[in-house]
Each structure stands twice: as structure tokens, then as C-alpha cells.
Amino acid sequence: MNVIEASELGRRYGSTWALRDCTVAIPAGHVAALVGPNGAGKTTLLNLAAGLAAPSAGDVTVLGGQPAGSPVALDGIAFVAQDTPMYKNLSARDMLHLTRNLNRRFDQQYAESRLDELGIPLKRKAGKLSGGQQAQLALTLALARRPRLLVLDEPMAMLDPVARHDFMASVMMAMAADGVSVVLSSHVLSELERVADYLVLMSRGRVQLAGEIDDLLASHRLLTGPAAEADRYAERLSVVHARRGEAQAHLLVRATADEPVPSGWEAHPVGLEELALAYLREPAAAVLPGSRPDSARRRALRSETGQRTEVTK
Amino acid sequence: MTALSVPARREEDASLRPVPWRRMGWVTWRQHRATLAWVIAFLGAAAVLVYLAGRQVYSAHAAAIAACQSASSLTCPGSIIAFNGTNGFLSNGFMLQAIPPLLGAFVGAPLLARELETGTFRYAWTQAFGRWRWTLAKLVPLAVVLATAAGVFSLMLNWYYQPYFVAGNQNLSLTETTPFFPGLFDLRGIGFAAWTLAAFAIGALAGLLIRRVVPAIVATLVAYAALAFAAGGFLRQHYLTPLVTSNLNLPGSAWIISQWWTKGGKFAFSGWPPDRLLQQYCPNGPSGPVGPFGKSKPVAIAECLTPHGYTQWTAYQPASRFWAFQWIEAGWLLVLSVLLIAATVWLVRRRAT
Numbered sequence: 001m002n003v004i005e006a007s008e009l010g011r012r013y014g015s016t017w018a019l020r021d022c023t024v025a026i027p028a029g030h031v032a033a034l035v036g037p038n039g040a041g042k043t044t045l046l047n048l049a050a051g052l053a054a055p056s057a058g059d060v061t062v063l064g065g066q067p068a069g070s071p072v073a074l075d076g077i078a079f080v081a082q083d084t085p086m087y088k089n090l091s092a093r094d095m096l097h098l099t100r101n102l103n104r105r106f107d108q109q110y111a112e113s114r115l116d117e118l119g120i121p122l123k124r125k126a127g128k129l130s131g132g133q134q135a136q137l138a139l140t141l142a143l144a145r146r147p148r149l150l151v152l153d154e155p156m157a158m159l160d161p162v163a164r165h166d167f168m169a170s171v172m173m174a175m176a177a178d179g180v181s182v183v184l185s186s187h188v189l190s191e192l193e194r195v196a197d198y199l200v201l202m203s204r205g206r207v208q209l210a211g212e213i214d215d216l217l218a219s220h221r222l223l224t225g226p227a228a229e230a231d232r233y234a235e236r237l238s239v240v241h242a243r244r245g246e247a248q249a250h251l252l253v254r255a256t257a258d259e260p261v262p263s264g265w266e267a268h269p270v271g272l273e274e275l276a277l278a279y280l281r282e283p284a285a286a287v288l289p290g291s292r293p294d295s296a297r298r299r300a301l302r303s304e305t306g307q308r309t310e311v312t313k
Numbered sequence: 314m315t316a317l318s319v320p321a322r323r324e325e326d327a328s329l330r331p332v333p334w335r336r337m338g339w340v341t342w343r344q345h346r347a348t349l350a351w352v353i354a355f356l357g358a359a360a361v362l363v364y365l366a367g368r369q370v371y372s373a374h375a376a377a378i379a380a381c382q383s384a385s386s387l388t389c390p391g392s393i394i395a396f397n398g399t400n401g402f403l404s405n406g407f408m409l410q411a412i413p414p415l416l417g418a419f420v421g422a423p424l425l426a427r428e429l430e431t432g433t434f435r436y437a438w439t440q441a442f443g444r445w446r447w448t449l450a451k452l453v454p455l456a457v458v459l460a461t462a463a464g465v466f467s468l469m470l471n472w473y474y475q476p477y478f479v480a481g482n483q484n485l486s487l488t489e490t491t492p493f494f495p496g497l498f499d500l501r502g503i504g505f506a507a508w509t510l511a512a513f514a515i516g517a518l519a520g521l522l523i524r525r526v527v528p529a530i531v532a533t534l535v536a537y538a539a540l541a542f543a544a545g546g547f548l549r550q551h552y553l554t555p556l557v558t559s560n561l562n563l564p565g566s567a568w569i570i571s572q573w574w575t576k577g578g579k580f581a582f583s584g585w586p587p588d589r590l591l592q593q594y595c596p597n598g599p600s601g602p603v604g605p606f607g608k609s610k611p612v613a614i615a616e617c618l619t620p621h622g623y624t625q626w627t628a629y630q631p632a633s634r635f636w637a638f639q640w641i642e643a644g645w646l647l648v649l650s651v652l653l654i655a656a657t658v659w660l661v662r663r664r665a666t
Contacts, residue, residue, distance in 0.1 A: 047435075050435075050439050051438075051439065051444075051664070052434075052435060052438060052439065052664070053664055054663065054664040069444075069664070071329055071331060071441070071443060072329055074439060074440065074441050074442075074443060075329060075441040077439070078439075079435070079439040081432065081435035081436065081439075082432075082435075083432065085431060085432035085433045085434075085435050085436050086433065086436060087344065087433055087436075088431075090343070090344075094343060097339070097343070098340055098343065098344075099440065101332075101336040101337070101339050101340050101442075102332065102336070102337075102340065102437070102440035102441065102442040102447070103332060103440055103441040103442070104329075104330070104332055104441050138436075145440075145441070
């Protein structure tokens with residue numbers, strides 16, 4: 001089951017497309033990180049999935065084919081929006097009560113004990129809580145709904161490092177205990193590296209890279225070799241990004257560990273951050289599950305039809 | 314961080330029943346009780362002021378009636394002036410006309426605009442209750458409560474203005490107004506509640522479209538003023554076909570729509586007679602005393618022209634039609650309000666913003 005599935009999804013604000021031709025499927029059972037620079041379309045994609053906005057093009061379904069914003073979708077998804085909007089003049093207790101009244105399920109006992117453990121006083125107004133406490137309150141409200149999918153938009157933007165750690169620990173605990181799928185967005189990949197096992201990389205309103213992080217790491221390598229030869233190989237390998245120094249060139253290529261390495265070159269496994277940055281620097285490059293990207297396919301075809309031997313000699 | 318309890322595994326529910334409507338009752342009450350308290354306090358304070366002012370009007374009216382029973386009474390002219398001058402700021406009603414738009418703008422406009430401005434709609438509209446049901450469950454009860462409060466308050470206004478409609482005031486030179494007087498018509502009867510409801514509905518839609526509280530309030534006031542001006546100035550006189558009479562002595566309660574003159578069965582001129590005619594037939598000007606203590610000027614002119622074959626015709630709405638007009642106006646305002654609220658809910662549902 002895919003918790004979020006978009007096909008050729010687009011959303012236009014005025015004449016600018018905040019999201020365009022977005023095709024992506026995020027499977028259930030993951031903590032999926034939606035990563036990209038500011039303005040990449042992350043919030044737009046999440047708002048569309050949460051049913052807050054209607055698509056301008058294409059469509060989006062959630063929880064295994066339910067239309068976004070439909071009663072089943074609203075019931076099964078807990079959405080914590082950016083900056084965790086809350087009624088500032090309501091107390092934490094009132095926010096619990098409010099959320100209980102607005103949902104079919106609400107685990108009051110869980111919510112109260114969680115706030116108690118976090119040291120968030122029930123009587124305190126939401127507007128008087130610290131940024132970290134507000135985020136934790138919003139997360140508590142979301143988890144107490146016992147969702148099938150938890151969507152967090154930039155949940156850590158407002159938090160200090162300790163609060164970030166606590167927040168992510170709470171999310172992971174819920175994930176482990178309740179089997180809730182999680183989709184969370186951030187413009188800082190390192191925030192999510194330790195918790196996410198699925199990556200959706202976005203830039204300029206499009207999805208550039210999507211897949212399980214282990215698969216993505218296993219299918220990319222960093223080749224280091226003489227700079228003089230770099231151009232020649234770059235023609236033939238499916239290079240995502242090339243970084244050239246004086247003597248050495250570093251090519252981030254799509255290749256598995258058992259593919260042979262050209263002589264004179266060294267292959268290294270890539271880190272997630274390295275991988276993401278390489279793609280973000282090359283907006284034309286894209287890897288989506290089930291299809292090889294055009295540019296990579298072209299290069300792959302070329303190398304497969306003849307000159308591959310030369311490369312691997 | 315200590316180990317946290319985690320919610321128990323959710324049971325799969327095959328039949329998904331919507332969250333019951335009544336659950337929104339607490340939500341609406343909790344989120345808007347402060348607003349409602351302000352509305353009640355505001356109307357309550359206004360009612361007290363109107364009551365105190367009303368006692369002055371009633372006593373001045375009673376004093377004038379008593380003083381003028383004998384025509385030669387020396388205190389009669391003074392008490393007439395006293396009554397006619399009592400609470401001059403309230404007697405034409407225009408100040409109280411501001412209450413419905415203020416209520417509508419300050420209760421209706423922020424309702425959605427504040428959610429959109431502060432971003433809390435991202436919380437409210439992603440809960441299982443659903444966005445359009447949430448909107449409906451807020452708009453309808455608030456509209457009903459607000460209109461009811463305004464309706465109750467207008468009973469006070471009904472009482473306050475009673476002395477101005479007493480038949481026979483005019484003969485005593487006391488102020489006698491038509492119940493259709495633009496400043497008073499919709500303060501009384503069911504008009505006040507209907508206009509308040511319409512202001513609220515305008516505010517709700519403006520808040521949704523404009524998405525910011527202060528501009529939405531301003532837009533509501535402007536839209537309301539335009540609607541009220543159009544209704545009072547152009548629409549209302551056409552609710553029912555006016556009666557036409559050549560009787561010169563219409564009661565002060567009649568609402569005169571237009572006047573014209575005929576001569577020999579043919580249309581001569583409308584409104585005020587041309588100067589040429591007045592110079593020819595009424596060389597001394599309208600004869601006799603003019604103004605509040607005698608025959609009104611138009612009647613004097615008519616008496617001067619009638620012997621020369623002219624007939625004055627008056628199209629008017631009799632005071633007896635007051636309630637018919639009230640129901641017509643309240644009726645279309647109710648329809649308009651329902652349409653505006655329906656449009657608001659529909660736009661929220663369509664995720665147009």
C-alpha cells in the first residue's frame with residue numbers, strides 16, 4: 001500500500017507552479033523523508049496530500065487509493081502543519097478536548113500521560129508554551145488520533161537540538177509501537193538521516209529522487225580517478241554529478257557495487273548527504289522507482305551498445 | 314527523555330461513520346463564547362441606554378399630550394418643542410443603523426479570516442470532522458444566535474420609537490414619522506435581525522475570500538453599506554405597488570413615493586410646480602402659515618392650484634403595509650444570507666482558497 005501516491009500532480013499559485021509533474025509513490029511502513037531546498041514544493045505536496053489544497057493538475061491519493069481530503073483520508077491521516085498552528089488562547093487541555101471532539105478516535109489517556117511526561121502543564125495556554133512544547137503538543141494531538149499516517153511538515157524548523165532529538169524520539173517510538181507510517185519534510189537532510197529509511201528528494205517543484213535509502217545508497221558509487229580521464233568516462237557512465245579537482249575527479253555515478261570499476265579509478269560507497277547534494281546540484285538528473293531517468297538511460301544505452309568494454313577495460 | 318506510552322493499535326473500522334454533528338457544539342461554544350459574551354454585553358449596554366432614553370421620550374410625549382388637551386394651554390408649545398427635540402441623536406435612527414453591520418463585521422468576518430490568517434485552518438480542516446462540515450457547524454449556530462440576539466434587542470427599539478408613530482401626533486404638531494422612514498424601518502419589526510444576519514453572512518464570505526481579519530471587516534462594512542443603501546434608496550419602495558390618491562390630506566404615517574399633477578386628465582408636471590405656474594396662480598406665494606404649526610407647504614400650494622384645474626396625485630405606501638414590507642425585506646435578506654453561507658461552505662468544500 002502506498003500512503004501517498006501522486007501522478008503528474010501539479011499545483012499552481014497564480015502563474016507560478018509550486019509543484020509540477022510530480023509523480024511519486026511513498027509506500028507504507030516507512031519513515032519517509034521529503035527533502036529539498038526551500039521552495040522545492042514540499043509543503044505544497046504535503047498540503048495536497050492532506051487535502052488542504054486542490055490539485056491544479058494530476059491527482060493525489062493517500063492510504064492506498066483514497067482521494068486526498070476524503071473522509072477516510074482525513075480520518076486516517078494526522079497532519080502537523082508547518083509552525084504547528086494552534087489556537088493560542090486555548091489551554092493544552094482545551095486543545096485535547098477540541099481534537100477529541102473533531103475526531104472519531106482520540107486516546108485521551110495517552111495524550112494526558114504523554115503531556116505529563118513531557119512536563120507540559122494542561123492549564124497552560126498553547127500560545128504560552130515554548131516552541132518545543134508547542135511542537136510536542138501538536139505531535140501529541142496527532143498521535144492520540146491513532147493515525148495510520150503521520151504527516152509532519154518541517155516539524156523541526158522551530159526546535160533547538162535537544163527538542164529536535166526528543167521530538168524525533170517520540171516519532172520513532174510511535175512508529176515502532178503503533179506501526180504508523182510517517183512522512184516528514186525538511187530542508188536539512190542531516191536532521192532526518194538517522195530516522196528516515198525512505199527518501200523523496202525534491203527540487204524546483206519536481207521529485208528528483210525517490211526510493212528506499214538503502215537501495216539508493218547501494219545503487220550509487222563515488223568514483224575517484226585522474227581528472228584528465230573524467231570527461232571521457234563521464235560520457236559513458238551514468239554520471240549524476242562530476243566534481244573536478246586539479247588532479248583528481250570525483251564522479252558520482254549510478255552503479256551497483258558489483259559493476260566493474262575502470263582501471264585507474266577507485267570506487268567508494270556514497271553517503272546520503274553526498275548523494276542528495278549531488279542530485280540537487282544537477283536538477284536534470286532524476287531517479288524514480290521503476291524507471292531510469294532519461295539522461296541516465298541515454299548514457300546507459302550508449303554504453304551498452306558497444307563501448308562498454310572500452311570503459312571497463 | 315523518559316519512555317513514553319504509545320497509543321494502542323487502532324482497530325480497523327470498516328464502516329466509517331462521520332463524526333457526529335453535536336461534537337461541534339462544544340467546539341463552537343468554546344471558541345466563540347468570548348465573542349458571544351461581547352455581543353451580549355454590547356447589546357445589553359445599548360439596551361440600557363435605549364431604555365433610559367426611551368423613558369425620556371415617553372414622558373415628553375405624555376407631557377405634550379396632556380399639555381395640549383386644551384388648545385389655549387400656555388405650556389403646550391413648549392412641551393411640543395421639548396418632545397420633538399428629545400434625544401435628537403436617536404430620533405432619526407441612523408446611529409443605531411450601525412449596529413447590524415458592526416455585529417456582522419466583528420463576528421462574521423474574523424470567523425474564517427482568523428483561521429486563514431493565523432494558519433490554524435491547517436489544524437482545523439485536517440481533523441476527521443471535515444472542513445465543510447466544520448464550517449457549516451460554526452456558521453449556522455452563530456448566525457442563529459446572533460440574529461436572535463439582534464431580534465431581542467430590536468424589541469427594545471420597537472418600544473422606543475412607539476411615540477413617534479402615534480396617530481394624531483401630526484395634528485398636535487408633534488413629530489410623526491412614517492414607519493417606512495429610512496432610518497427607522499429596519500430598526501423595528503424583524504428587519505433588524507434580518508439585516509444582522511445578512512451582515513454576518515457577508516462577513517463570513519468576505520473573511521474566506523480575503524483571508525485577513527482587518528481587511529475582511531472593512532470589506533464587510535463597505536458591502537453592507539452598499540446593500541443597505543440600495544435597499545433603502547431603490548428597492549424598498551417597489552416591494553408592493555404604491556397606492557395612488559388625489560387626497561391632499563394624507564396621514565403623516567404614509568410614505569410618499571412620488572407626486573405629480575394633471576390638468577384635464579393629462580399629465581402636467583411632476584413634483585414641485587414650475588415657477589412660472591406659481592407666479593401666475595399663487596402670486597403671493599403659498600398662502601397662509603407654513604411649517605410645523607400650520608398646513609404643510611405642499612398642501613397650501615395644492616389649494617392654490619386646484620381652482621385652476623390642476624389635480625395633485627400622490628403615490629404612497631400606507632403605514633398599514635409596514636408588516637408586509639418587513640416580511641418581504643426580511644425574506645429576501647434571509648434568502649441572501651442562506652445563499653452567502655451556502656457559497657462560503659461550498660467554497661471551503663471545493664478548496665478554492
